[in-house]
Amino acid sequence: MKGLRITGSILLSFLVITALVACGGKNETIRIAEVTRSIFYAPQYVAIEKGFFEEEGLEVELTTAWGGDKTMTTLLADGADIALVGSETSIYVYAQGSNDPVINFAQLTQTDGTFLIARENLIDFAWDNLEGSTFLGQRKGGMPQMAGEFVLKKHGIDPQNDLNLIQNIDYANIPSAFASGTGDFVQLFEPQASIFEAEGIGYIVASFGEESGHLPYTTFMAKESYLEENAEAVEKFTRALYKAQKWVENNPASETAKLILPYFDDTSVELIESVVDRYKSQGSFATDPILDQEEWDNLQNIMEEAGELPQYVEYSQLVNTSIAEEVMGE
Structure with a gap:
């Protein structure tokens, strides 16, 4: 009888462990809405194709919204968890008095594209x-x-x-x-x-x-509530992005072009390579996810010059660098 209890205990433990492994094996899904489809966003596609998101236990669902206003509408309507769009959109939302502001937490590009x-x-x-x-x-x-x-x-x-x-x-x-x-x-x-x-x-x-000059031209952003409720997932997301940024920086344009070719129908790998090289040479790809104060100020100066700045917004109000800093410090 004692032996049967031990055997039963072992079997029960095995079933519990198997169930836990099965549950743990399912990746968490993050929905991204990108403002357009462009070679300008090469590090994002590299993160997907190199499996950097998957390594972090994330599954990414990527959709293209075709326009900043459409992208932000998608995010605000909970059609996406994270938006890849220009930082100016977060300022527009903030100026409208949102009680759940959109926060820039990881930068992808740092010049106009x-x-x-x-x-x-x-x-x-x-x-x-x-x-x-x-x-x-x-x-x-x-x-x-x-x-x-x-x-x-x-x-x-x-x-x-x-x-x-x-x-x-x-x-x-x-x-x-x-x-x-x-x-x-x-x-x-x-x-x-x-x-x-x-x-x-x-x-x-x-x-x-x-x-x-340098500015937060395209960043990953999310509602403040999403960042608070999904802190671990956002950290994993940012870690995967940083891996991709370093990979693009440290590998030839030809290798990046081969990886992201599936995202650009009817575009030759040679043309993609030329574009990646052009963006790298002018420093368009951010080499880390930090959006710094100088870039934020330059953005608002450009908006003001164009007569489109609804109000000046402090850097600390709409930019969260703590996640990126933690990932980079590992």
């Missing part, structure tokens, strides 16, 4: 070539447009008076509008900029990223 595309191949491009031209811009109040206006003013061009500025085209349709003949110049992300150049539709003549 757009390029100026000319319809003609301007070998000796100068910024005053834009005067009197038709400029196909980005959404009013969005970071691409504000950074673009900041750069134009820096070169003595008044976007409202020196250009025929078009801003009434939906974000997702801007490339096709330019391809169909609208505008002399357009501001585009990669890989669309390089695709247009390869197809002879337009030519890259300048980088807004090089011209506008």
Whole structure:
């Protein structure tokens, strides 16, 4: 009888352990809404493809919202847990008096990611070539447009008076509008900029990223309540991201291009490699998840210059670096 009790005890223990292992083997799901699909976000795709999220026990569901306003709406409506979008959107939400503010907790890109595309191949491009031209811009109040206006003013061009500025085209349709003949110049992300150049539709003549300086152009953010209730998952998420940031920094563009190729249909690995190399060379990819005070101040200066800053928001109000700092200190 004693032997049977021992055997039964062992069997019970085995069943309990098996159940625990089975439960523990199921990864926690985090839903990400990205503002657009771009090679600019290469480290995010690397984190997925290299299995860095999986190593942390996370399963990522990635959707593309196609626009900052749509991305933030998705986050606020609980259609996503984390948004990858420009930090200016968190300021807009805060200014509206939200009782659950959106907090920036990990930075992905640290410069503007757009390029100026000319319809003609301007070998000796100068910024005053834009005067009197038709400029196909980005959404009013969005970071691409504000950074673009900041750069134009820096070169003595008044976007409202020196250009025929078009801003009434939906974000997702801007490339096709330019391809169909609208505008002399357009501001585009990669890989669309390089695709247009390869197809002879337009030519890259300048980088807004090089011209506008460091700023929290695209960050991972979440509602304050989500960060509090899912602290461990967010820490794991940030750890996986940091692994990917270091991997992209320390490996050749060709290796990154091979990894992220599945995310860009009809785009050659050679073109992706060229774009990754361009972004790396101008320091667009953040090499760690810290969003610093200087970048935050530069962001608000650009917003104010564009007349889009609803109110100045202290760095400590909408930026949480404690998670990134803890991950980096391990």
